Amino acid sequence: MFLTPLQTLIMIGAVALGTMITRFTPFILFPDNKKPPELVTYLGKVLPPAMMGLLVVYCLKDVSLSAAPHGLPEALAILAVLLLQKFKGNVLLSIGGGTVFYMLLVQVIF
Amino acid sequence: MKTRKNKLLYAAKKAFPHTIPVLTGFMVLGIAYGILMETKGYGPIWSVLMSAIAFCGSMQYVAITLLTVAFDPLQALLLSIMVNARHLFYGISMLDKYKGMGKFRFFFIFWLCDETFSVCYSAEPPEDVEPKYFYFAISAMDYMYWVLGTLIGSVMGGLITFNTKGMDFALTALFVVLFYEQIRKKENRISGVIGVLAAVAALCVFGTNLVIPSMILILAALLAGRKRICS
Numbered sequence: 001m002f003l004t005p006l007q008t009l010i011m012i013g014a015v016a017l018g019t020m021i022t023r024f025t026p027f028i029l030f031p032d033n034k035k036p037p038e039l040v041t042y043l044g045k046v047l048p049p050a051m052m053g054l055l056v057v058y059c060l061k062d063v064s065l066s067a068a069p070h071g072l073p074e075a076l077a078i079l080a081v082l083l084l085q086k087f088k089g090n091v092l093l094s095i096g097g098g099t100v101f102y103m104l105l106v107q108v109i110f
Numbered sequence: 111m112k113t114r115k116n117k118l119l120y121a122a123k124k125a126f127p128h129t130i131p132v133l134t135g136f137m138v139l140g141i142a143y144g145i146l147m148e149t150k151g152y153g154p155i156w157s158v159l160m161s162a163i164a165f166c167g168s169m170q171y172v173a174i175t176l177l178t179v180a181f182d183p184l185q186a187l188l189l190s191i192m193v194n195a196r197h198l199f200y201g202i203s204m205l206d207k208y209k210g211m212g213k214f215r216f217f218f219i220f221w222l223c224d225e226t227f228s229v230c231y232s233a234e235p236p237e238d239v240e241p242k243y244f245y246f247a248i249s250a251m252d253y254m255y256w257v258l259g260t261l262i263g264s265v266m267g268g269l270i271t272f273n274t275k276g277m278d279f280a281l282t283a284l285f286v287v288l289f290y291e292q293i294r295k296k297e298n299r300i301s302g303v304i305g306v307l308a309a310v311a312a313l314c315v316f317g318t319n320l321v322i323p324s325m326i327l328i329l330a331a332l333l334a335g336r337k338r339i340c341s
Contacts, residue, residue, distance in 0.1 A: 001150070001151035001152055001156075002150070002151065002177060002178045002179070003177060003181055007181045008152070008156055008177065009159075010181075010183050011173070011176060011177060011181070011183055011186050012156070012159055012160050012163060012164060013163075013183075014183040014184070014186040014187040014190065015160065015164045015166070015169060015170070015173050015176075015186050015187075015190045016160075016163045016164035016190075017187055017190070018169075018186070018187045018188070018189070018190025018191040018194060019164050019165070019166040019169060019190055019194045019197070020220070021191055022190075022191055022194040022195055022196075022197035022198055023194075023197045023200075023201060023219050023220065023222050024201075024219055025198060025201065026198055026201030026202045026205060027201055027205070027208075027215070027219050030202075030205055032209055032210060032215065036205060039333075040202060040205070041205075041206070042336065043199075043202050043203075043329075043332065044202045044203050044204075044205050044206055046298075046301045046332050046339055047199050047202060047203045047301070047328070047332070048203045048231050048292065048298075048301075049289070049292040049293055049298040049299075049301040049302035049305060050301045050302060050304050050305030050308070050328045050332065051196065051199050051200065051203065051227075051305060051328075052228055052285055052288055052289040052292055052302070052305065053289055053293075053302050053303070053304075053305025053306035053308075053309060054196070054305045054306075054308065054309040054321075054324050054325075054328065055224055055228065055285040055289070056282070056285045056286055056289050056306065056309075057305075057306060057309035057310055057313060057320070057324075058309065058320065058321065059281060059282040059285060060282065061313055061317075061318050061320060062318065073276075074279075074282075077279060077282075077283070078282070078283075078286055081283045081286050081287060082286065082290060085287050085290055085291075086290075091128075091131075091287055092127060092130055092131070094283065094287050095130075095131045095280055095283040095284055095287055096130075096131075096280075098279070098283040098286075099134065099276070099277065099279045099280045099283055102276045102279040102283075103273075103275065103276035103277060103279070105276070106275055106276040107273055107275050107276060
């Protein structure tokens with residue numbers, strides 16, 4: 001432990017406060033009893049698909065395309081997930097199957 | 111007349127399958143976090159406290175570094191706001207779904223992370239479950255997985271002998287599936303493509319600090335294309 005207990009506690013508080021500011025701000029700015037501006041309602045409707053796209057890319061941000069295996073395990077596993085989802089349509093099967101396949105790829109093959 | 115406790119238990123039963131991918135990913139990453147904190151000399155009290163009150167996966171990993179350099183809480187606060195800025199957009203997206211849910215709202219907001227946002231936004235509550243209990247169950251379970259994972263990693267991380275390498279891909283797969291399901295709907299397609307393109311562009315220019323630049327690009331594109339995307 002590098003910091004004192006009190007300093008650690010303050011650091012945890014600071015991280016928590018920062019996080020909570022980002023979580024609570026929209027709900028404080030646009031409270032439940034008031035109708036939010038039309039622009040905000042529009043954004044609330046169109047943001048989710050964009051954010052989920054961002055999350056997919058975010059999960060892959062540390063994958064190197066230049067170094068071996070050039071993102072191949074990730075590409076193959078994502079393809080498997082998509083194919084399972086398209087043809088079987090069972091979310092848990094797609095995620096479970098894709099994850100096991102990915103583990104096989106990175107532990108055994110690559 | 112069902113009691114509140116019964117309603118919650120029933121909702122939890124119905125919600126549980128939706129959280130299994132999060133359970134898998136959070137256990138692996140939570141355990142890894144507990145172990146990492148332990149190696150820096152921060153035992154279960156500290157790692158569990160951080161997970162329980164900050165509950166912010168990637169920022170907690172960043173904060174490990176901050177706990178091993180000179181004491182600077184202001185830097186921690188600012189960095190935390192920046193790393194977690196994406197929550198702002200989750201909040202805007204959930205305003206409508208979490209409307210009129212009274213006391214539950216506090217917990218929905220407190221527990222709003224990447225995974226809980228994506229699952230709660232995508233999953234439809236079954237007809238016989240009140241939406242607020244359903245969302246509450248998902249949010250609470252996701253939160254518990256993370257705190258529990260941290261505790262396990264911190265207390266007995268060394269005992270895990272089976273190779274978990276690649277298991278956290280469950281979260282990537284979760285986002286891939288939910289994203290795919292979103293863009294299957296025609297009206298979501300443009301926005302989904304904007305999200306991926308913005309993130310890839312930001313990744314190319316800013317490297318791993320892609321979140322805020324991506325958010326700005328997404329916002330700009332969605333605002334510029336408002337007329338076309340709406341129709």
